[in-house]
Amino acid sequence: xxxxxxxxxxxxxxxxxxxxxxxxxxxxxxxxxxxxxxxxxxxxxxxxxxxxxxxxxxxxxxxxxxxxxxxxxxxxxxxxxxxxxxxxxxxxxxxxxxxxxxxxxxxxxxxxxxxxxxxxxxxxxxxxxxxxxxxxxxxxxxxxxxxxxxxxxxxxxxxxxxxxxxxxxxxxxxxxxxxxxxxxxxxxxxxxxxxxxxxxxxxxxxxxxxxxxxxxxxxxxxxxxxxxxxxxxxxxxxxxxxxxxxxxxxxxxxxxxxxxxxxxxxxxxxxxxxxxxxxxxxxxxxxxxxxxxxxxxxxxxxxxxxxxxxxxxxxxxxxx
Numbered sequence: 158x159x160x161x162x163x164x165x166x167x168x169x170x171x172x173x174x175x176x177x178x179x180x181x182x183x184x185x186x187x188x189x190x191x192x193x194x195x196x197x198x199x200x201x202x203x204x205x206x207x208x209x210x211x212x213x214x215x216x217x218x219x220x221x222x223x224x225x226x227x228x229x230x231x232x233x234x235x236x237x238x239x240x241x242x243x244x245x246x247x248x249x250x251x252x253x254x255x256x257x258x259x260x261x262x263x264x265x266x267x268x269x270x271x272x273x274x275x276x277x278x279x280x281x282x283x284x285x286x287x288x289x290x291x292x293x294x295x296x297x298x299x300x301x302x303x304x305x306x307x308x309x310x311x312x313x314x315x316x317x318x319x320x321x322x323x324x325x326x327x328x329x330x331x332x333x334x335x336x337x338x339x340x341x342x343x344x345x346x347x348x349x350x351x352x353x354x355x356x357x358x359x360x361x362x363x364x365x366x367x368x369x370x371x372x373x374x375x376x377x378x379x380x381x382x383x384x385x386x387x388x389x390x391x392x393x394x395x396x397x398x399x400x401x402x403x404x405x406x407x408x409x410x411x412x413x414x415x416x417x418x419x420x421x422x423x424x425x426x427x428x429x430x431x432x433x434x435x436x437x438x439x440x441x442x443x444x445x446x447x448x449x450x451x452x453x454x455x456x457x458x459x460x461x462x463x464x465x466x467x468x469x470x471x472x473x474x475x476x477x
């Protein structure tokens with residue numbers, strides 16, 4: 158059996174089983190008001206699932222640095238230690254606040270690629286911009302201001318700027334961005350959490366989202382880039398360092414150019430697989446549903462080399 162075929166075998170069901178395990182674990186804490194407990198439950202379940210996989214995995218985007226995260230920290234090795242070398246980007250629970258408040262759109266999210274193909278980044282912020290597929294290369298850029306990007310996108314789409322809708326995280330740090338976008342006449346869909354899904358929304362005409370803009374977590378940025386590699390689109394990210402400690406952590410793992418703009422292929426290269434399972438009901442996926450004797454999950458898994466997108470509904474038998 159070749160190395161490639163061994164990778165093929167883990168790229169679909171094994172990856173989805175991992176996000177399913179995290180989603181089911183987190184779902185038991187939906188609406189209970191404890192973000193940390195929900196996140197820890199998802200982390201524990203995902204790590205256990207990883208360690209049953211025949212891989213030599215390394216977490217390159219995880220729950221934080223080793224001193225901050227007891228499990229699934231950046232640099233942690235997972236898997237049985239046999240099989241292909243795999244880079245892993247993960248967010249066992251994207252939407253901890255959403256889960257704690259029983260709000261829509263929480264996900265368990267994961268991306269994998271062959272070693273060396275996912276951006277190895279400290280757990281810092283990232284400035285992001287993303288659009289869907291079918292547009293001219295370079296239609297948006299972090300080197301430009303928001304209004305220039307909106308005008309460029311409108312021209313490429315053959316519409317007025319006022320016809321566009323932007324997706325932005327509802328955070329105080331985005332007050333100036335939100336004001337500028339609204340002053341340009343652009344509609345904004347504010348989201349409270351879940352910017353991986355926010356980026357993916359730009360690829361689906363039914364969402365009405367044309368562009369994602371703003372600053373969020375670097376882990377979510379890499380995961381979103383992995384998804385776009387599979388389904389098409391454009392994205393750029395630039396790491397944001399708030400203090401010397403964060404800059405030092407970047408230097409420690411080999412990042413020298415702190416102002417570098419990464420394109421989608423630089424954040425997620427090679428053959429990439431992205432998977433997500435719903436924790437709570439949302440526009441992207443149904444959440445975990447529990448009934449007597451069984452638990453239902455809905456997941457999506459995508460692969461860049463084939464462009465396939467599979468929607469998977471699974472009934473898990475409840476074991477007493």
